[in-house]
Amino acid sequence: MALFYCQNVPESREADRQALEEACGETMALFPMPCSGRVEPVHLLRALEEFADAAYVITCPQGACRNFEGNSRAMKRMERTKSIIESIGLERERVGLIVCSKENPKSLAALAQEILEDISSLGPSPALGPVGGN
Amino acid sequence: MNHESQLKKVLSQGEFAVTAECGPPKGADPDVILKKGELLKGSVDGVNVTDNQTAIVRMSSLAACSLLKTAGLDPVLQMVVRDRNRISLQSDILGASALGIRNVLCLSGDHQIFGNQPQAVGVFDLDSIQFVQVVKGMRDDGVITGGDSLDHKPDMFIGAAANPFADPLNFRIVRLAKKIKAGADFIQTQCIYNLDRFESWLSMAADRGLTEKAYILGGVTPLKSAGMARYMKNRVAGMDIPDDVIKRMEGVPKEKQREEGINICVETVSRLKELPDVKGVHIMAIEWEEAVGEIVKQAGLHPRPLQDKG
Amino acid sequence: MITGEQKPVEEIRQMIAPYKRILVLGCGSCVAECSAGGEKETAMLASALRMAARMNNEDVTIEEMTLDRQCVMQFVIQLDKVIDPYDAVLSLGCGAGVQAVAEMYPEVPIIPGLNTEFLGETKAQGEWAETCLGCGDCMLYHFGGICPLARCSKQILNGPCGGSVDGRCEVNPDIPCAWQLIIDRLDKFGGLDRLEDIYPPKDWSKKQGGGPRKIIREDQQK
Incomplete structure (x- = not known):
C-alpha cells in the first residue's frame, strides 16, 4: 500500500515513520506530505500503476489544516481519483482518504493498521500485473 | 375572400378587441385545427396560432393559419426567431402575405432546451425587436435586410409581446418602447393575474406615451385547476400569480375549479375593459378553446363587431 | 482562453484501440489553465490508460509528453525528435492544437482526447465560463x-x-x-x-x- 499522510497527524515524525516502515516491511510505502492538499490524483495513480494495490491519504482533522483548505481539497481530489480508476474498471476502494479525528486522535501507525485491515479483502490489484513484469 | 386584417379594423374603429390562442396539433391532421377554429369562430376578432410552442414540434403555424383563413377566421401568425434565420423569416412573411394572412406576432420563442428537440441549434439570428423592425421595413418601404427592394410589399399588422411581470422591472418599459419604436402596431401581454402590477406597468407605459402609439391587448389565461395555478407560479418563467388567486382556486372543490378559473378570468377581462389604455384582451386558453366563447359571453364581449363579415 | 474537458476514458480507449505505441501529448497553454490537458492531466491520463491496458492484457506502450503550445508550429516541431516510434498521438490540446499536430505529421493518426468547449475566463478555482463567441x-x-x-x-x-x-x-x-x-x-x-x-x-x-x-x-x- 502507498500511504500519503499529512505531517500534522499525531505521531508521524520521522522516527515514527522509520519505525512503522520497519514494522511493515514491503507492505507499506510511506510518503510524508507537508499538507494533504499537495496530493494530486497523479500521485495516487502512479502508485497504483507502479507498485501499490491501494493508495491512501491521511489528512489532519477537519478545520485543523495549516493551509486552511488543504484537507478539503484532498477530499475533492480523492473523489476525482476514484472516478478515474472506476472508469478503467478498478475498484473505487483502491484509493481512499482517512480524516484524522480531533476528538479521538490516533497515531499514524494505528491509522495505517486500520486501513490495511479495511483493504485486506481487495486482494492484489489487476492493474499491477505479474510481479516483476510490466 | 376578405384580405383585410379584421383585428386591425376592430382596433382602429375603437372597439374592444378579442383575440384567442390556438395551438396547432402534434400531427398532420388539418381537422384538428379546423375544429379549434370552429370553437372560436364568432367569439374572437383574431386567432393567434402558436409557432412550435415550448419548442415542441407541431404543425407549422403558417400552414395552420392558412387553414384558419380558409375557414373564415382572421389568423395572427406567431413567428419565433429561434428556428429560422433572417432569410427564412422574411421569406415566410412574404408567403404569409400571399396567403392572405394579415397579422404577425414577432417573438423570441421558448428556448429549445425546454422542448422535445433539445439537441437542435438555436438560430436567434434576429431578436424579436429586430424582427419587428424588419417586417415594418418590408411592409412600409418594401425593403428587406441588406437593403434590397421587394417588387410587391407584404401587408401585415405587426404585433409583439410584452411581459409586465418580468425582471428587471425598471427595464420592462424601455423594452416596450423599443418594440413600439421598431414598429409594433399592437402588443399582447403575458397572462395577467396580478392586476395591480399590470396597472402600474400600464401607467408607466402611458407616461411615456406608449399606449397612444400601439394597441395594448391584455393577456389572460383561465386556470383549469389549483394545481395548474401552482405549477405556473412556480415553474413558468416570468409568471406572476398572487397567492390570493391560488387560494381562491384551492377554496373550491376540484370539480368546480374550472368554473372558478373562468370566473377569475371573466373578472380580469371586465376590469381590463374599464382601463382606457387597454384596447383588447388576448385569451390564451391552453388546450381549452371551449372556454373562450364562455369567457367572451360572460364578459359581455359577444357578439363581435365584425363577426358576420369574417 | 480556450477551454476543454477530457473525454470519457472509455471513449478514448475505443479510439486508441487499434494502436500499439501511443504518445499522450499535453499542451501547456489554455487547456493547462483549465485543468484539462496540461502536464498534470496528461500524466494522469497516461497512467490510467497504462493501467487499463495492463488490466486487459493489451500489449501497448503509452508514453507522455507536454508541449508548451500545440497550436503553434514552432512548438509542434519539437515532436520531430521523438515522434518516430509512435503509431498514434493522443492529443490533449484543443481542437486547434489537434489539427496543428495533424497537419505537421500527416502520416501519424492524431486522436483528440478533449472536447473543446468555449472561449472563456477562469471565474474561480475550478470554474470556467463562456464569455466570448469570437x-x-x-x-x-x-x-x-x-x-x-x-x-x-x-x-x-x-x-x-x-x-x-x-x-x-x-x-x-x-x-x-x-x-x-x-x-x-x-x-x-x-x-x-x-x-x-x-x-x-x-x-x-x-x-x-x-x-x-x-x-x-x-x-x-x-
Missing part, C-alpha cells in the same frame, strides 16, 4: 463590457427577454441573466440611455461569411 465584430462597448451574444441564452441584442427571474436566466438558474448584468453595469456609469437605441441585426459575415477565417498581417510575415 464573432469578429466586437460590440462590448455598447453593452457595458458584457457580451449578450455569448452570455444571453437567446443571443438577444435588444434584451432582456421576458423570462429572467431575480437576475437569473430562464434556461438555467445557474446562469446569470446577461441583460441584468448589462443593465446593472451601464447604470453604474450612467450609460443606460445607450439601451434605448435599437441594435440592428448582427453582421454574421464577420464570423462565418467567408467560410473558415484567416488573419493575414504582412508586417508580421517573413
Whole structure:
C-alpha cells in the first residue's frame, strides 16, 4: 500500500515513520506530505500503476489544516481519483482518504493498521500485473 | 375572400378587441385545427396560432393559419426567431402575405432546451425587436435586410409581446418602447393575474406615451385547476400569480375549479375593459378553446363587431 | 482562453484501440489553465490508460509528453525528435492544437482526447465560463463590457427577454441573466440611455461569411 499522510497527524515524525516502515516491511510505502492538499490524483495513480494495490491519504482533522483548505481539497481530489480508476474498471476502494479525528486522535501507525485491515479483502490489484513484469 | 386584417379594423374603429390562442396539433391532421377554429369562430376578432410552442414540434403555424383563413377566421401568425434565420423569416412573411394572412406576432420563442428537440441549434439570428423592425421595413418601404427592394410589399399588422411581470422591472418599459419604436402596431401581454402590477406597468407605459402609439391587448389565461395555478407560479418563467388567486382556486372543490378559473378570468377581462389604455384582451386558453366563447359571453364581449363579415 | 474537458476514458480507449505505441501529448497553454490537458492531466491520463491496458492484457506502450503550445508550429516541431516510434498521438490540446499536430505529421493518426468547449475566463478555482463567441465584430462597448451574444441564452441584442427571474436566466438558474448584468453595469456609469437605441441585426459575415477565417498581417510575415 502507498500511504500519503499529512505531517500534522499525531505521531508521524520521522522516527515514527522509520519505525512503522520497519514494522511493515514491503507492505507499506510511506510518503510524508507537508499538507494533504499537495496530493494530486497523479500521485495516487502512479502508485497504483507502479507498485501499490491501494493508495491512501491521511489528512489532519477537519478545520485543523495549516493551509486552511488543504484537507478539503484532498477530499475533492480523492473523489476525482476514484472516478478515474472506476472508469478503467478498478475498484473505487483502491484509493481512499482517512480524516484524522480531533476528538479521538490516533497515531499514524494505528491509522495505517486500520486501513490495511479495511483493504485486506481487495486482494492484489489487476492493474499491477505479474510481479516483476510490466 | 376578405384580405383585410379584421383585428386591425376592430382596433382602429375603437372597439374592444378579442383575440384567442390556438395551438396547432402534434400531427398532420388539418381537422384538428379546423375544429379549434370552429370553437372560436364568432367569439374572437383574431386567432393567434402558436409557432412550435415550448419548442415542441407541431404543425407549422403558417400552414395552420392558412387553414384558419380558409375557414373564415382572421389568423395572427406567431413567428419565433429561434428556428429560422433572417432569410427564412422574411421569406415566410412574404408567403404569409400571399396567403392572405394579415397579422404577425414577432417573438423570441421558448428556448429549445425546454422542448422535445433539445439537441437542435438555436438560430436567434434576429431578436424579436429586430424582427419587428424588419417586417415594418418590408411592409412600409418594401425593403428587406441588406437593403434590397421587394417588387410587391407584404401587408401585415405587426404585433409583439410584452411581459409586465418580468425582471428587471425598471427595464420592462424601455423594452416596450423599443418594440413600439421598431414598429409594433399592437402588443399582447403575458397572462395577467396580478392586476395591480399590470396597472402600474400600464401607467408607466402611458407616461411615456406608449399606449397612444400601439394597441395594448391584455393577456389572460383561465386556470383549469389549483394545481395548474401552482405549477405556473412556480415553474413558468416570468409568471406572476398572487397567492390570493391560488387560494381562491384551492377554496373550491376540484370539480368546480374550472368554473372558478373562468370566473377569475371573466373578472380580469371586465376590469381590463374599464382601463382606457387597454384596447383588447388576448385569451390564451391552453388546450381549452371551449372556454373562450364562455369567457367572451360572460364578459359581455359577444357578439363581435365584425363577426358576420369574417 | 480556450477551454476543454477530457473525454470519457472509455471513449478514448475505443479510439486508441487499434494502436500499439501511443504518445499522450499535453499542451501547456489554455487547456493547462483549465485543468484539462496540461502536464498534470496528461500524466494522469497516461497512467490510467497504462493501467487499463495492463488490466486487459493489451500489449501497448503509452508514453507522455507536454508541449508548451500545440497550436503553434514552432512548438509542434519539437515532436520531430521523438515522434518516430509512435503509431498514434493522443492529443490533449484543443481542437486547434489537434489539427496543428495533424497537419505537421500527416502520416501519424492524431486522436483528440478533449472536447473543446468555449472561449472563456477562469471565474474561480475550478470554474470556467463562456464569455466570448469570437464573432469578429466586437460590440462590448455598447453593452457595458458584457457580451449578450455569448452570455444571453437567446443571443438577444435588444434584451432582456421576458423570462429572467431575480437576475437569473430562464434556461438555467445557474446562469446569470446577461441583460441584468448589462443593465446593472451601464447604470453604474450612467450609460443606460445607450439601451434605448435599437441594435440592428448582427453582421454574421464577420464570423462565418467567408467560410473558415484567416488573419493575414504582412508586417508580421517573413
